[in-house]
Amino acid sequence: MVDANFADLSFRKNEWGQLVLVMLDGVEYPGIDPVRCFPLTDPEHVIALLDQEGKELINLPSLDVLKPESREFIQRELAERDFVPVIRKIITTSAPYPPCIWNVETDRGKTSFHLESEDDIRSLGKTGIVIADSNGIRYKVVDISALDASSRRIVRQLV
Amino acid sequence: MNATTDTVALHTESWSSVETSLRSHVEAQLAVGESVLAWMISDVDEQRRYRTTLLVLTGRHVFSATGDTVRHWALESIDKLRTKDRGGLGTLELLGTDRRLGFWHYTIAQGPSALVMGDRFEDLKAGRTRTTTVEDEDIPEAEEHETPPNTMALFRLWQFAQPHAFWMFIAFVLSFTASIAAVETAKMTKPLTDLLKNYEAGTISSLSPAIFYLTIMLVAAAVCWVLSWAQGAILAWVSERVTADLRDRTYAHLQKLSLEYFGGKRTGDLMSRISSDSDRLCQFLSDSIVDFTANSILLFVVAWSLFNDNVQLALVTLLPFPFIVWLMYYSRDKLQVGFQAGSRAWGHMTSVLADTIPGIRVVKAFAQEQREIERFRTANETVVVANNRVNSLWTFFWPLITFLNSLGVFVVWVYGIWLIGSRTPDFTFGSLNAFLLLSAMFYGKLEMMSRMVNASQRAAVSAQRIFEILDHVSNVPEPARPVLVDKLKGTLEFRHVGFRYGNRKVIKDFSLKIEAGEMIGLVGHTGAGKSTLINLVCRFFDVAEGAILADGIDIRSYKVEQYRRNVGIVLQDPFLFYGTIAENISYGRPDATREEVINAAKAARAHEFILQLADGYDSLVGERGQSLSGGERQRISIARALLIDPRILILDEATSALDSTTERQIQEALQNLVRGRTTIAIAHRLSTLRQANRIMVIERGRLVEIGTHDELLVMDGAYAELHRAQQELTKDIGW
Numbered sequence: 054m055v056d057a058n059f060a061d062l063s064f065r066k067n068e069w070g071q072l073v074l075v076m077l078d079g080v081e082y083p084g085i086d087p088v089r090c091f092p093l094t095d096p097e098h099v100i101a102l103l104d105q106e107g108k109e110l111i112n113l114p115s116l117d118v119l120k121p122e123s124r125e126f127i128q129r130e131l132a133e134r135d136f137v138p139v140i141r142k143i144i145t146t147s148a149p150y151p152p153c154i155w156n157v158e159t160d161r162g163k164t165s166f167h168l169e170s171e172d173d174i175r176s177l178g179k180t181g182i183v184i185a186d187s188n189g190i191r192y193k194v195v196d197i198s199a200l201d202a203s204s205r206r207i208v209r210q211l212v
Numbered sequence: 213m214n215a216t217t218d219t220v221a222l223h224t225e226s227w228s229s230v231e232t233s234l235r236s237h238v239e240a241q242l243a244v245g246e247s248v249l250a251w252m253i254s255d256v257d258e259q260r261r262y263r264t265t266l267l268v269l270t271g272r273h274v275f276s277a278t279g280d281t282v283r284h285w286a287l288e289s290i291d292k293l294r295t296k297d298r299g300g301l302g303t304l305e306l307l308g309t310d311r312r313l314g315f316w317h318y319t320i321a322q323g324p325s326a327l328v329m330g331d332r333f334e335d336l337k338a339g340r341t342r343t344t345t346v347e348d349e350d351i352p353e354a355e356e357h358e359t360p361p362n363t364m365a366l367f368r369l370w371q372f373a374q375p376h377a378f379w380m381f382i383a384f385v386l387s388f389t390a391s392i393a394a395v396e397t398a399k400m401t402k403p404l405t406d407l408l409k410n411y412e413a414g415t416i417s418s419l420s421p422a423i424f425y426l427t428i429m430l431v432a433a434a435v436c437w438v439l440s441w442a443q444g445a446i447l448a449w450v451s452e453r454v455t456a457d458l459r460d461r462t463y464a465h466l467q468k469l470s471l472e473y474f475g476g477k478r479t480g481d482l483m484s485r486i487s488s489d490s491d492r493l494c495q496f497l498s499d500s501i502v503d504f505t506a507n508s509i510l511l512f513v514v515a516w517s518l519f520n521d522n523v524q525l526a527l528v529t530l531l532p533f534p535f536i537v538w539l540m541y542y543s544r545d546k547l548q549v550g551f552q553a554g555s556r557a558w559g560h561m562t563s564v565l566a567d568t569i570p571g572i573r574v575v576k577a578f579a580q581e582q583r584e585i586e587r588f589r590t591a592n593e594t595v596v597v598a599n600n601r602v603n604s605l606w607t608f609f610w611p612l613i614t615f616l617n618s619l620g621v622f623v624v625w626v627y628g629i630w631l632i633g634s635r636t637p638d639f640t641f642g643s644l645n646a647f648l649l650l651s652a653m654f655y656g657k658l659e660m661m662s663r664m665v666n667a668s669q670r671a672a673v674s675a676q677r678i679f680e681i682l683d684h685v686s687n688v689p690e691p692a693r694p695v696l697v698d699k700l701k702g703t704l705e706f707r708h709v710g711f712r713y714g715n716r717k718v719i720k721d722f723s724l725k726i727e728a729g730e731m732i733g734l735v736g737h738t739g740a741g742k743s744t745l746i747n748l749v750c751r752f753f754d755v756a757e758g759a760i761l762a763d764g765i766d767i768r769s770y771k772v773e774q775y776r777r778n779v780g781i782v783l784q785d786p787f788l789f790y791g792t793i794a795e796n797i798s799y800g801r802p803d804a805t806r807e808e809v810i811n812a813a814k815a816a817r818a819h820e821f822i823l824q825l826a827d828g829y830d831s832l833v834g835e836r837g838q839s840l841s842g843g844e845r846q847r848i849s850i851a852r853a854l855l856i857d858p859r860i861l862i863l864d865e866a867t868s869a870l871d872s873t874t875e876r877q878i879q880e881a882l883q884n885l886v887r888g889r890t891t892i893a894i895a896h897r898l899s900t901l902r903q904a905n906r907i908m909v910i911e912r913g914r915l916v917e918i919g920t921h922d923e924l925l926v927m928d929g930a931y932a933e934l935h936r937a938q939q940e941l942t943k944d945i946g947w
Binding site for chain 2: 068069070107133134135136138150151152159161162163164169170171172186188189190191209210
């Protein structure tokens with residue numbers, strides 16, 4: 054843990070593509086990894102900044118404690134690190150029930166994945182679900198009722 | 213030279229499997245004599261959208277091709293190819309001498325080829341030429357599994373019914389004959405009614421022909437009764453058999469699935485699938501399918517005889533029939549979704565039970581009984597809500613179908629009255645009467661069948677839930693061409709082993725050779741990957757990368773069962789099954805003699821305390837062996853491991869749950885166990901590893917130090933630090 058006033062923290066990106074934390078006194082920590090502590094239930098609060106070894110340097114209660122430039126920087130970095138495609142439409146499924154292969158359209162383009170079991174689907178809040186595929190990649194449906202009728206039907210059969 | 217040519221050839225072959233549109237752009241830029249050494253697909257672009265980029269490593273360059281844009285970097289300008297992964301997404305970084313040259317993302321499926329590419333790059337840099345192909349290509353071929361047929365779950369039950377096809381055929385014949393007999397009974401109405409009418413009108417003087425008709429009626433009814441009984445008995449027996457087979461098969465399959473499967477499953481849900489879902493299926497098969505087949509045959513017979521009598525009237529009679537069928541079909545879908553929700557809710561409720569009953573001590577210790585009651589009530593409420601939804605659907609459809617059925621009979625009345633009113637020739641009062649009876653029979657049966665829509669949908673859902681288990685292929689597959697082995701010698705070798713749990717990489721590029729009979733201590737922080745390493749040795753999971761070799765052969769080449777016979781394991785919290793102590797000791801070798809059991813118990817220092825128990829070796833121990841102390845249970849599990857005489861022994865913190873006096877006793881027991889076996893012992897307390905030949909320290913899935921106790925202390929690294937910390941702790945609290 055590093056003691057610092059949150060508002061004094063600034064960030065930059067180095068030539069290695071790493072995120073560098075710059076302290077008020079000029080000390081730099083390269084290779085910072087910002088991690089959401091509650092990525093599903095409360096993504097906007099409690100964000101940890103880890104160093105290259107995975108040790109926590111700073112724990113931010115929320116991004117609002119940072120100065121605006123830093124906040125934007127971290128927000129952009131977090132967005133870049135997140136890889137949870139949001140399913141917009143289920144195009145086809147190889148079988149109505151798992152184990153099966155889903156062809157989906159996501160906010161990141163079309164893809165397909167292997168769904169092993171009903172248990173790999175967990176609910177997210179009241180309206181959404183998170184699906185983990187056989188490789189551990191997670192997909193999100195924010196609001197089931199906002200899906201088109203056929204996709205909704207497929208999901209409702211499983212949740 | 214020869215080997216090099218082979219390697220290139222092998223790669224050109226796999227290279228040709230790359231889509232031509234991607235490949236051609238890179239190929240166009242290759243210089244003469246520049247050949248492809250490795251390639252991979254990056255399927256996620258820099259903005260983390262799905263887009264395909266082809267990455268190619270040649271002897272001189274690294275190429276990237278996205279669509280028709282090709283970029284390239286000379287090998288000299290590249291310092292390193294680095295792979296990392298997070299959240300299921302891997303990243304390959306191309307690092308130059310003073311900056312990062314580029315990076316590409318890929319999903320885990322592409323992971324192996326990314327690693328191969330990294331390895332090839334290292335080789336190139338080090339000036340090595342590959343003489344052998346990568347280990348990944350030597351993975352023993354796994355047994356093939358048929359992909360599950362994509363048909364309705366209920367039809368798939370046929371594979372279980374097939375062995376009983378003969379009896380089922382007999383049942384169908386009986387059912388068919390019974391139906392004809394039933395129709396014959398009804399048909400007697402026509403001559404009887406006409407006879408009575410004529411007698412009443414005075415056209416005939418004797419009623420004696422009635423005796424003939426009545427006899428036929430009675431005989432037909434009796435035949436119908438006997439046949440239905442025989443048919444019912446046969447089908448009930450068959451269905452009981454079929455579901456029992458299904459249950460057995462499912463359970464056997466479940467036992468063969470890897471630990472990974474159980475890790476992601478809720479016990480209660482699995483239990484409910486095997487017990488209540490199969491029971492529901494059995495009920496359907498015995499009650500409903502008997503009726504269903506009988507009734508559908510009867511429907512045909514009745515319809516056929518209706519048409520035989522009077523085509524016009526038959527058509528009118530069957531007027532509401534299509535609507536009813538459509539309605540049944542329509543409600544079927546709605547019901548299925550409802551039943552699914554119901555079954556799932558039921559599984560969830562059982563899960564709550566399976567979760568809290570074994571955890572009852574924690575519940576009580578934290579005084580959370582009320583919360584658990586609430587949790588169960590919520591789960592129970594979900595069951596009620598789900599079932600209510602189905603019920604309300606059903607209560608809507610069911611009377612509607614009943615109404616349409618009565619409408620069918622009503623139509624016959626109307627049309628019949630009209631026919632008689634218009635004095636149609638050949639249409640007597642008797643014909644109408646017989647028609648009415650037949651159509652009432654027809655719609656009565658249809659009504660019964662529509663009630664079965666409910667049962668069949670419920671059964672379909674249950675069947676599907678069971679087949680979901682059966683369709684799951686084990687992650688620890690049996691080899692296609694197994695290497696047979698009885699007793700291993702016990703050398704173990706880890707070759708660049710990598711393992712991922714979910715999307716966390718827990719073991720990274722782990723390599724180590726262990727001689728037969730050597731004892732290796734395994735030290736590291738919690739979560740460093742110690743237990744994972746051991747799970748891999750036991751083949752509870754299979755490695756994701758690299759290989760583990762026992763006696764120089766990939767452990768995936770052995771039959772799982774044969775291999776595990778050679779591996780003994782003593783866990784931190786040993787599990788004792790419900791049964792006697794002797795049964796628990798001989799669990800791994802049920803054929804062991806009493807003498808062997810006692811010898812094992814003696815060697816495990818368990819003999820004396822067992823004799824103190826009221827029933828000696830016949831004492832019952834509970835589900836979790838609650839009547840025994842931790843040390844006692846541990847000694848029983850050591851005896852259990854001793855009895856199978858394993859070549860490879862695993863001690864997973866076998867003594868860490870015990871006080872120091874007990875630990876000393878267990879240590880003595882362990883000394884007997886370890887002698888002459890390849891042993892891997894995990895321990896928190898370094899003092900327990902005194903006898904180890906070598907001690908290895910792992911940190912975050914990597915091997916950081918290895919050597920004897922003294923060597924490691926001299927090295928003054930992670931182990932020395934751990935050692936110091938523990939000695940201070942011993943001083944402070946006097947362990």
